[in-house]
Amino acid sequence: MPANIKWTKKLLLKYAKLYEKRSDINLEDGFFEWFYKHRYLNKKVFLRLGRWKTVRQTKNYLRNRQSNIAKITKTALQSTDERVRIETLMKLHGVSWAVGSVILHFAFPNHYPILDFRAIWSIGIKQPKSYNFEFWRNYVIKFRKLQNKTDLPARKIDRGLWMYSKLRQY
16 A cells, blocks of 8 residues: 655655665765766666666676667667657666666656655555556656655655655555
């Protein structure tokens, strides 16, 4: 059952602060930095970012050639069409809706949430059996409404939603 909570700026900041005690915060900052300087991924950063989201796909991430990673991520990030962005990224081995959302989250700060069962539960949406564009798009819209309501950066909201679930979801 999804969480039924009225999110406020104060509450999100409380849980985001707990998240920020984690050791991988510097890694997140490195992803933002990379995308600030580059509008594509190289294999090294792609592997690091993919593993940050899910280590289970490492074997698939490694199947991607450097040239394909750069070409596909550049094409996705240059598009202004959200469907093209996410679906182009999923042409890479190991990239699912969740991993694609991570790439978009760090490439476009304050524009995309990370698709994660914890944040989905915390924001009050029922977890589907499988993801599709409509589900992802609706989640993005709901996340952006929360962003507008709280006037918080996307990363803070994402951290707060994730940590709330980590501490409360059974």
